[in-house]
Amino acid sequence: MDEVLVLAKLSASGFAVEHRRVDSIPALESALGERHWDIVISDYVLPDCDGLDVLSVVRRMQPDLPFILVSGGIGEAVAVDAMRAGAQDYLLKQNLLRLGAVVERELTKSATARALRAERQKLRESELRLHSILATLEDIIWSIELPSQRLVYLNPSAESIYGVSAEAFLRGEVDWLEMVHPDDRERMLRSLKEATTSGSLTTEYRVVRPDGEVRWILDRARVVFNEHGARIRLDGIARDVTQQRSSEAKLRQAAHFDVLTGLPNRILLNERLQKAIDAAIDTDAMMAVVFIDLDRFKIVNDSMGHDAGDELLRVLARRLSQRVRASDTVARLGGDEFVVLLPEIRQPQDAQAVCEQMLAAMAPPVSIRNHDIHCTGSMGVAVFPRDGRDVATLLRHADAAMYRAKQAGRNTICFHEPDQNPASGVLRLEAELHTALAQQQFELHFQPQVDLLNGRRIIGFEALVRWRHPERGLVSPLDFIPLAEETGLIVPLGEWVLRQACAQGRAWAERFDPDLRIAVNVSARQFVGSDVVRTVSRELERSGLSPRNLELELTESMLMHNVAQTVKRLGDLKRLGVALAIDDFGTGYSSLAYLRRFPIDLLKIDASFVRDIGHDPDDAAICACILAMADALRIDAVAEGIETEDQLAFLRDQGCRIGQGYLFGRPVPAEQATALLARGAA
Numbered sequence: 001m002d003e004v005l006v007l008a009k010l011s012a013s014g015f016a017v018e019h020r021r022v023d024s025i026p027a028l029e030s031a032l033g034e035r036h037w038d039i040v041i042s043d044y045v046l047p048d049c050d051g052l053d054v055l056s057v058v059r060r061m062q063p064d065l066p067f068i069l070v071s072g073g074i075g076e077a078v079a080v081d082a083m084r085a086g087a088q089d090y091l092l093k094q095n096l097l098r099l100g101a102v103v104e105r106e107l108t109k110s111a112t113a114r115a116l117r118a119e120r121q122k123l124r125e126s127e128l129r130l131h132s133i134l135a136t137l138e139d140i141i142w143s144i145e146l147p148s149q150r151l152v153y154l155n156p157s158a159e160s161i162y163g164v165s166a167e168a169f170l171r172g173e174v175d176w177l178e179m180v181h182p183d184d185r186e187r188m189l190r191s192l193k194e195a196t197t198s199g200s201l202t203t204e205y206r207v208v209r210p211d212g213e214v215r216w217i218l219d220r221a222r223v224v225f226n227e228h229g230a231r232i233r234l235d236g237i238a239r240d241v242t243q244q245r246s247s248e249a250k251l252r253q254a255a256h257f258d259v260l261t262g263l264p265n266r267i268l269l270n271e272r273l274q275k276a277i278d279a280a281i282d283t284d285a286m287m288a289v290v291f292i293d294l295d296r297f298k299i300v301n302d303s304m305g306h307d308a309g310d311e312l313l314r315v316l317a318r319r320l321s322q323r324v325r326a327s328d329t330v331a332r333l334g335g336d337e338f339v340v341l342l343p344e345i346r347q348p349q350d351a352q353a354v355c356e357q358m359l360a361a362m363a364p365p366v367s368i369r370n371h372d373i374h375c376t377g378s379m380g381v382a383v384f385p386r387d388g389r390d391v392a393t394l395l396r397h398a399d400a401a402m403y404r405a406k407q408a409g410r411n412t413i414c415f416h417e418p419d420q421n422p423a424s425g426v427l428r429l430e431a432e433l434h435t436a437l438a439q440q441q442f443e444l445h446f447q448p449q450v451d452l453l454n455g456r457r458i459i460g461f462e463a464l465v466r467w468r469h470p471e472r473g474l475v476s477p478l479d480f481i482p483l484a485e486e487t488g489l490i491v492p493l494g495e496w497v498l499r500q501a502c503a504q505g506r507a508w509a510e511r512f513d514p515d516l517r518i519a520v521n522v523s524a525r526q527f528v529g530s531d532v533v534r535t536v537s538r539e540l541e542r543s544g545l546s547p548r549n550l551e552l553e554l555t556e557s558m559l560m561h562n563v564a565q566t567v568k569r570l571g572d573l574k575r576l577g578v579a580l581a582i583d584d585f586g587t588g589y590s591s592l593a594y595l596r597r598f599p600i601d602l603l604k605i606d607a608s609f610v611r612d613i614g615h616d617p618d619d620a621a622i623c624a625c626i627l628a629m630a631d632a633l634r635i636d637a638v639a640e641g642i643e644t645e646d647q648l649a650f651l652r653d654q655g656c657r658i659g660q661g662y663l664f665g666r667p668v669p670a671e672q673a674t675a676l677l678a679r680g681a682a
């Protein structure tokens with residue numbers, strides 16, 4: 001090949017050529033290895049080899065490098081061989097007119113090919129990255145081709161959730177629908193069908209893994225369309241929500257059932273009673289409400305301890321439940337009070353017969369710690385529609401009848417009498433409460449709240465009211481707060497508590513810690529039926545306590561009654577600058593949706609969940625779930641009722657920052673609380 005001629009032609013065509021001439025295969029190999037070249041122009045006849053040898057080296061070392069054969073006279077057969085072997089073109093030396101155009105064309109082609117290759121490489125890298133991300137996701141990502149409904153993608157996490165590898169699904173060895181719980185299958189098929197028309201899907205269903213374990217899956221999917229608007233794929237993301245489901249179920253259970261006995265609680269009783277009344281009105285039927293209070297329960301509780309009292313309640317709850325029909329409801333209202341709802345009686349005597357059976361069932365002694373305990377009950381009955389046509393009236397009349405039964409010598413059944421003196425016992429207690437207020441028989445005790453992460457440093461106190469009764473000694477709030485609520489006495493009593501707590505809080509904040517918090521319980525009646533905002537503001541002013549030192553504890557259930565009003569009232573309180581806590585959290589509605597609307601600073605995890613952390617995995621899960629909710633709301637959580645180091649360790653591990661309970665200190669009078677503060681820790 002005439003090198004000079006070729007170079008002249010190229011520069012005549014406008015190329016600025018930088019070139020290297022090589023005459024042997026080794027020299028070619030070294031030149032190719034050295035750098036990137038744009039094109040190889042080769043003669044066919046070379047000293048030690050021919051153009052086809054050169055071509056094969058070029059193709060081996062740089063597959064995409066354009067190769068042009070220029071020769072004095074190669075036959076057609078050789079030219080064809082060269083083109084087959086990958087040469088881009090061949091030219092005769094005598095006629096190099098086309099050279100410029102050919103080189104131009106090949107350079108453009110190879111630049112395009114290079115750009116394409118770089119694009120492909122980028123795409124591959126991005127695919128690998130995506131693949132690696134999808135492989136590490138806990139959620140399942142899936143894609144189904146439409147309309148064939150063929151599974152075209154599934155990430156590896158399918159295996160940990162379904163217990164079957166993604167490959168097995170993709171190869172069609174496992175039918176996904178077969179794994180769906182039989183009870184959910186039809187619904188799922190329907191949902192999928194609907195999704196292809198509506199364009200999206202959000203649904204929950206169960207799968208049964210090959211090992212028999214059932215998992216709850218939350219699946220969300222959407223239809224993907226092509227540019228002509230045709231449905232081509234359904235892409236989805238599925239999440240294992242089994243744990244969440246069981247915590248929610250436990251929370252729901254806790255909202256409606258008594259933790260100690262497993263019986264329906266007051267909320268569920270009220271619901272069922274209302275339903276029964278509605279049904280009885282429709283069918284003109286009769287029904288009965290029986291109020292039961294255990295006789296001498298307090299003596300057992302005080303002399304043998306709470307555990308024995310709890311055991312007694314459990315046994316009696318079981319016995320009562322066994323004596324009624326499946327359609328009846330035995331509920332525990334708290335303490336030693338039970339209510340039985342008999343929705344299907346024909347005459348009041350039917351209720352009498354059931355009550356007698358229940359008394360008989362309670363009669364045999366209960367053996368606790370080798371003691372035979374005899375515990376009887378006093379029963380009061382109200383009959384619908386004769387004694388009342390609504391929930392509150394029926395319960396009140398049954399309660400009043402129960403008080404008469406108690407006065408009549410216990411272990412007795414009394415029916416409501418229209419002109420009965422409404423529970424003289426209650427009246428006496430009410431009168432005593434009035435006197436107690438007037439004579440200042442109440443006192444405040446304080447229970448420390450501590451920082452769990454910081455050496456149990458005391459960060460505040462909960463104020464708890466006590467009644468120093470002239471004859472009965474120190475009375476627990478559980479024994480008089482409900483009546484104070486019912487009679488409205490809670491309003492002046494609550495104001496008294498707030499005043500004392502604010503004054504004490506101010507003294508402590510000044511002397512020990514400007515951030516020390518004082519928590520005060522606010523009852524439903526105070527929150528809904530009085531001007532709580534004005535009272536709080538007045539007491540803050542009177543005491544000089546800074547609002548940020550005051551925390552108001554409100555129960556979950558009272559916030560749910562009138563959500564709009566609650567939101568407003570909480571907002572008003574918040575504007576005063578005080579902190580707001582939800583007490584007994586977990587026992588009510590526990591709805592994250594509502595909580596988000598309330599300006600809450602703290603959740604108090606109810607002691608009933610903390611108590612069983614070590615024994616009941618569900619309770620541990622609930623605590624963890626509540627802590628996660630608090631975290632989601634970016635607020636603090638206080639665990640109540642911590643009694644053991646194990647409970648403390650678990651709660652701390654779950655990220656709980658504040659604790660309260662006998663482990664750190666019981667509620668004590670102000671002087672003892674002051675001593676605790678002076679010592680620096682609980």
Ligand SMILES: Nc1nc2c(ncn2[C@@H]2O[C@@H]3COP(=O)(O)O[C@H]4[C@@H](O)[C@H](n5cnc6c(=O)[nH]c(N)nc65)O[C@@H]4COP(=O)(O)O[C@H]3[C@H]2O)c(=O)[nH]1
Pocket residue numbers: 447463464465476477478481494497521522523553583584607640641642643660661662663667
């Ligand atoms: N077993 C156990 N119990 C623990 C432990 N730590 C604290 N407690 C008890 O748990 C209760 C916590 O108060 P609460 O949930 O607000 O529950 C309070 C609150 O709802 C109501 N209450 C008390 N004082 C007031 C008040 O001033 N106003 C209103 N409205 N209600 C009050 O009475 C309820 C009972 O109060 P207390 O009998 O003082 O009972 C207190 C406290 O003594 C523990 O480690 N183990």
